[in-house]
Amino acid sequence: MPVNKVVYFLIVAILIFLAAAAWNGCSGSAGGEKGPITVASKIDTEGSLLGQMIILVLNDHNFKTIDKTQFGTTDVIRKAIISGEIDIYPEYTGNGGFFYPDTDSGIWKNAAQGYLKVKELDKQRHNLVWLKPAVANNTWAIAVRGDLGRERGLNTLEDFAAYVNGGGAVKLACSEEFVSRPDSLPAFEKAYGFHLDKVQLVILSGGNTAQTEKAAADGTDGVNFAMAYGTDGALSVLGLHVLADTLGVQPVYEPAPVVRGEVFDKYPELAALLDPVFTSLNLETLQKLNGEIVAQGRLARDVAADYIKSKGFIK
Numbered sequence: 175m176p177v178n179k180v181v182y183f184l185i186v187a188i189l190i191f192l193a194a195a196a197w198n199g200c201s202g203s204a205g206g207e208k209g210p211i212t213v214a215s216k217i218d219t220e221g222s223l224l225g226q227m228i229i230l231v232l233n234d235h236n237f238k239t240i241d242k243t244q245f246g247t248t249d250v251i252r253k254a255i256i257s258g259e260i261d262i263y264p265e266y267t268g269n270g271g272f273f274y275p276d277t278d279s280g281i282w283k284n285a286a287q288g289y290l291k292v293k294e295l296d297k298q299r300h301n302l303v304w305l306k307p308a309v310a311n312n313t314w315a316i317a318v319r320g321d322l323g324r325e326r327g328l329n330t331l332e333d334f335a336a337y338v339n340g341g342g343a344v345k346l347a348c349s350e351e352f353v354s355r356p357d358s359l360p361a362f363e364k365a366y367g368f369h370l371d372k373v374q375l376v377i378l379s380g381g382n383t384a385q386t387e388k389a390a391a392d393g394t395d396g397v398n399f400a401m402a403y404g405t406d407g408a409l410s411v412l413g414l415h416v417l418a419d420t421l422g423v424q425p426v427y428e429p430a431p432v433v434r435g436e437v438f439d440k441y442p443e444l445a446a447l448l449d450p451v452f453t454s455l456n457l458e459t460l461q462k463l464n465g466e467i468v469a470q471g472r473l474a475r476d477v478a479a480d481y482i483k484s485k486g487f488i489k
Contacts, residue, residue, distance in 0.1 A: 206236065207237070207238050208236055208237045208238070209237045209238035209239060210238040210239060210240050211237055211238070211240070211261045211262060211441075212239070212240040212242055212259070212260045212261045212262070213225055213228050213239050213240065213241060213242065213243065213260070213261070213262055213263065214242040214243060214245035214251055214254065214255075214263040215242075215243040215244060215245060215251075215263050215264055216244075216245065216246065216248065216251055216263075216264075217244050217245070217246060217247065217380050217381070217382055218381070218384075218403070219382060219383065219384050219406075219464050219467050219474070220264075220312060220403065220405060220406075220429070220460065220464055221243065221244070221263075221264060222243050222467070222474035223460075223464065223467060223477060224264035224429055224431075224452075225243035225244075225263065225474075226243060226474050226477075226478035226479075227451055227478045227481070227482055228262060228264070228431060228448060228451075229241055229243070230475070230479055230482055230488055231447050231448060231451055231482060231487055231488060232447070234487075235443075235447055237441075242260055243474075245260065245263070247349075247350075247351050247381065248269060248272070248351060251263055252265075252273070255302065255432065255434060256300050256302070258434065258436075261433065261434050261437045262431055262432065262433045262434070262444075263432060264429045264431055264432070265304075265429070265430065265432045266312060266427035266428065266429055266430075267282075267288045267289045267292055267304075267307055267426060267427060267429075267430065268282050268288060268313065268357075268424070268425030268426050268427035268428075269292070269427070270282055270291055270292030270295065270296075270425075271288075271357055271425050272355060272357055273292070273295075274291075274292070274295050275356075277291065279425075282425035282426065283422060283425050283426060284426065285307075285309075285311070285426040285428055288426055288428075289304070289307055289428065289430070292304060296432070297435070301434070302432050302433070302434060302435060303432070303433045303434075303438040304430050304431075304432055305430055305431040305432075305433065305445055305449055306430060306445075306448075306449040306452055306453050307428035307429060307430035307452060307453075308428055308429050308430070308452045308453065308454075308456065309455070309456050310404075310405050310428060310455055310456050310457040310460045311404050311405075311426050311427055311428060311457065312403045312404050312427045312428070312429060312460070313403070313404045313419070313424040313425065313426065313427045314357075314358050314401070314402075314403065315401075315402045315404055315416045315417065315419065315424075316334065316346070316362065316399055316400070316401065316402065316416070316417050317387065317399065317400045317402040317409060317414040317415060317416045317417065318334070318390075318398065318399050318414065318415050318417060319390055319391065319393070319398050319399070319413065319414060319415075320413040320414060320415050321413070322398050323415045323417075326342065328415075328417060329415070329417065329418060330417055330418040330419075330420045331362060331365075331366050331417045331418065331419055331420065332366060332420055332421075333417065334366070334368070334399075334417050335367055338368040338369075338370065339367070339368055343396075344370060344398065344399060345375075345376055345395065345396045345397045345398055345399065346370060346375055346376065346397070346399040346400065346401070347376045347385070347386040347387075347389040347390055347397045347399070347400045347401065348375060348377060348378070348386055348400070348401035349377065349378060349380070349381020349386070349401060350377050350381065352381065352401045353377060357425065361423050361424070362419075362423055365421050365423045366421065366423075376389065376394075376395060376397055381401070383400070383401060383402050383403050383406050384408065384467075384468045386400040386401045386402070387400045387402060387408055387409065387412055387414055387468075388408075388412065390414060391412035391413060391414060400414060402414070402416055404416075404427070404457070405457060405460040405461050405464060406461065406464055406465075406468075407460070407461040407462055407463065407464035407465025407466070407468060407469065408464070408468035411465060411468075411469040412469075429452065429455075430452060431448050431452065450487065451482060451485075451487050454485055454487075459481075463477050463478075463481060
């Protein structure tokens with residue numbers, strides 16, 4: 175075969191190979207497997223629920239995921255996403271006040287302002303991207319056993335302060351985070367004028383409100399009060415009553431996915447996939463879904479799957 179024909183066929187073969195490679199690259203990006211993306215959550219019930227929603231939606235859209243739900247406390251998971259150990263997890267807008275204590279505390283008590291501020295600061299300082307939050311305030315709270323609340327007229331944290339200062343018996347089940355964070359129990363104590371000694375606290379490892387609330391409901395070790403969250407679904411089932419924060423001490427804690435900037439830049443479609451899921455969630459919905467996990471003993475993944483399938487977010 176003449177040399178010029180050999181060269182011609184070689185050139186044609188190379189062009190065909192390059193075209194095929196380009197086609198495979200494009201089709202892999204559009205319809206092939208993407209990732210992996212490491213999805214984490216905190217160790218509470220709602221963290222598991224929301225983390226599983228993220229995993230299921232991503233898996234349904236051809237993302238390979240690594241499941242690290244129930245990863246750790248706020249401090250632990252925050253360090254993990256900043257260091258790149260994890261890629262995405264559900265966080266709460268009000269924690270912006272904890273992450274950035276030099277900001278005006280009033281911002282975090284306004285849902286819209288708090289979201290915009292933490293979104294801005296996290297992007298600037300850590301290249302973290304906040305997607306849209308759920309319209310549900312999962313704020314810190316203190317719950318009382320229903321029988322004790324009715325007997326002693328405990329409906330608000332002002333009532334609780336008067337009860338504590340009057341020598342009422344208190345055993346509060348809670349997490350170490352609730353005790354040590356300045357925006358949690360210490361904020362309640364300062365605003366309402368009471369103080370709980372160590373002997374009045376039962377600090378449970380993990381700090382899941384499913385544990386603290388059950389301890390109060392069962393009266394374990396004399397526990398009659400419990401750390402709780404605003405979206406907890408087991409409160410009424412367990413006969414517990416949330417003490418109203420009449421002074422508005424607590425920030426607004428709305429859950430939203432937080433993604434590492436490098437991951438979001440690579441997969442900007444994460445917003446289109448996850449924003450509709452989180453904005454579909456409200457207080458009543460999260461209370462119901464959390465209740466199915468805690469009160470009915472269902473797996474977080476199963477509850478998450480049923481919900482997002484019912485809304486048409488996955489097949």
